[in-house]
Amino acid sequence: MPNLFTLVLQIAVILALCRVVGSLFRLIHQPRVVGEMFAGILLGPSLLGWVAPSFSTYLFPSSSLGFLSALSQVGVVVFMFLVGLGINPKELKSQGHAAVLTSHVSITAPFVLASFLALYLYPRLSDDSVSFTNFALFMGAAMSITAFPVLARILTERNALSSRLGTVAIACAAVDDITGWCILAYIVALIRAEASSSPMWMKLSGIVLFGVIMIFGVRRLLRGFEAVYRKRGALSESLMAFMLLLVLSAALCTEALGIHLLFGAFLMGAIMPKEHHFVRYVLDRFETVTVTMLLPLFFAFTGLRTNIGLLRGQEMWSYCGLIVLVATVGKLGGSMLASWLAGMPLREAAGLGTLMNSRGLMELVILNIGLDVKVISPALFSMMVVMALVTTFMTTPLLRLICPLEASVKEPAARDVPLPQLSLKSSNTPAA
Amino acid sequence: MSSVNERFVAAYLLLVGLPLLGLAGVLRTGRTIVAPISVNGMWKLEIENSPLTSQPCQTVITSLQHSAIAISQSGRQLAINFGGDSRMTASGTINDRDLTADIATAPSAAEAQCATDGGLRLAATLDPKATGVLIGTLSVNGCPSCSPVKFRAELQTANPRRQAR
Numbered sequence: 001m002p003n004l005f006t007l008v009l010q011i012a013v014i015l016a017l018c019r020v021v022g023s024l025f026r027l028i029h030q031p032r033v034v035g036e037m038f039a040g041i042l043l044g045p046s047l048l049g050w051v052a053p054s055f056s057t058y059l060f061p062s063s064s065l066g067f068l069s070a071l072s073q074v075g076v077v078v079f080m081f082l083v084g085l086g087i088n089p090k091e092l093k094s095q096g097h098a099a100v101l102t103s104h105v106s107i108t109a110p111f112v113l114a115s116f117l118a119l120y121l122y123p124r125l126s127d128d129s130v131s132f133t134n135f136a137l138f139m140g141a142a143m144s145i146t147a148f149p150v151l152a153r154i155l156t157e158r159n160a161l162s163s164r165l166g167t168v169a170i171a172c173a174a175v176d177d178i179t180g181w182c183i184l185a186y187i188v189a190l191i192r193a194e195a196s197s198s199p200m201w202m203k204l205s206g207i208v209l210f211g212v213i214m215i216f217g218v219r220r221l222l223r224g225f226e227a228v229y230r231k232r233g234a235l236s237e238s239l240m241a242f243m244l245l246l247v248l249s250a251a252l253c254t255e256a257l258g259i260h261l262l263f264g265a266f267l268m269g270a271i272m273p274k275e276h277h278f279v280r281y282v283l284d285r286f287e288t289v290t291v292t293m294l295l296p297l298f299f300a301f302t303g304l305r306t307n308i309g310l311l312r313g314q315e316m317w318s319y320c321g322l323i324v325l326v327a328t329v330g331k332l333g334g335s336m337l338a339s340w341l342a343g344m345p346l347r348e349a350a351g352l353g354t355l356m357n358s359r360g361l362m363e364l365v366i367l368n369i370g371l372d373v374k375v376i377s378p379a380l381f382s383m384m385v386v387m388a389l390v391t392t393f394m395t396t397p398l399l400r401l402i403c404p405l406e407a408s409v410k411e412p413a414a415r416d417v418p419l420p421q422l423s424l425k426s427s428n429t430p431a432a
Numbered sequence: 433m434s435s436v437n438e439r440f441v442a443a444y445l446l447l448v449g450l451p452l453l454g455l456a457g458v459l460r461t462g463r464t465i466v467a468p469i470s471v472n473g474m475w476k477l478e479i480e481n482s483p484l485t486s487q488p489c490q491t492v493i494t495s496l497q498h499s500a501i502a503i504s505q506s507g508r509q510l511a512i513n514f515g516g517d518s519r520m521t522a523s524g525t526i527n528d529r530d531l532t533a534d535i536a537t538a539p540s541a542a543e544a545q546c547a548t549d550g551g552l553r554l555a556a557t558l559d560p561k562a563t564g565v566l567i568g569t570l571s572v573n574g575c576p577s578c579s580p581v582k583f584r585a586e587l588q589t590a591n592p593r594r595q596a597r
Binding site: 097101105109111112116118122124126127129130133135137312316338341342374377378379 | 440444448451452454455458459461462463466468469471472504505507508511523
């Protein structure tokens, strides 16, 4: 049984610190979520455990971390459903060749650069229990991801969600995330299948069958939710509970198939109907508790696993710097180059690259999976968390510098505006 | 095919297709790279009986008898914890099969009589004859009269990453 006093105390401390640090980050024009990610790190061994080890042990005894982890994982499952809900790959089609090229290059460039970096880092930060292929593929997937919700939040705050830059960025990020998660699902399936007795082909067949059932079967069923919403303007509590049940069932299926809970939740969100008002309605129902309470727990749990102290000496920090550099060159540079070659003005192309370089909490989700399946070491995990923080933190100031608000080109009114997104605000700040 | 489509296909092949070929090459090359031997996991420490371990400076070593050692590895770097005690931590390295670590300890009352810094040094080698066995010595830093104490540690929990190979 969990010690209820400790658990409630942990939640209270985490929420309080996340609110304070999130508000401080708002003062420097950063999205609140970046501050909350940072607050999580402060609660871990990198700061609290370092300056006040006794208090840290009292507040986060190792016996209590299982409960904190479980709560945070439930939050991430719902969060991934909401991320999937906000993704509409059809938006890419309306953007034409330029967006297709940009999107695919923004995945391949960081992916390939990360695999080159893996050649250097594998003998230095990994061990022989991880195969090079798994290590390199994971590094590639982790570096090619884009923080879809953070990107949407930044664009919303700049009132640029319907600008050309905004629509292309959202469309590219949607494709990036779907591709990134598919690659990650493959890697996790590969690693877990190697450790289990059932053959890989059986696992893959199960995953493909699950995908087919979801896309061609469950998707039709989900249209019923939209039909009821259109008719009544709302969904009953029973229907909302049924929707949540479907999300949890999909999550359990993917876990049982040897990938991860989060893939099922993400896929369920991705195949939900994409009518704007319906999406906004569902987001509003699930968002508050998830973003206000459960995500900060995930940030804290990630922070507790992140130990900057493991980066001892110049050598380790140089690896960390190299990771940040390669991630930025691959994602920012790759997206920028492709969109510029596809005809986007240079300044706007640089803005797009900057937005795509934001990795935020999606990166943290992926890194936690990597640490869970032991494909990355604790020190590499900490370096990648630093990379996620740096690339996310640099997005807003760099975007203001490169692509001032007046430079945003508005899309013609006839174009579809992107779907409503998770606001990630968890504050009184009204969403644009 | 229109000239726009031709340009798109050419750009796509150059910016997407070519890097993917590079990725295939990297994955092929990477298979030959050797990473450090994994010592990740929980180990059980057995200290060899020795009359010297009754010395006050070495009581900390005798207290480690049968204790569990958690090793967390990041490449050659090791973070070691003894018996779940947050005050008994060590940072070390592994070179080929040789493992060394400096252990920070909180001195007990008995050790306070010693003119040492309270720290220990671990030097061990992975037994080439047996899987998951470490053989080595523990010595008290700054205590010339204390002889190193031999120990043997066996891997208790199979490393999931090793299974995942």
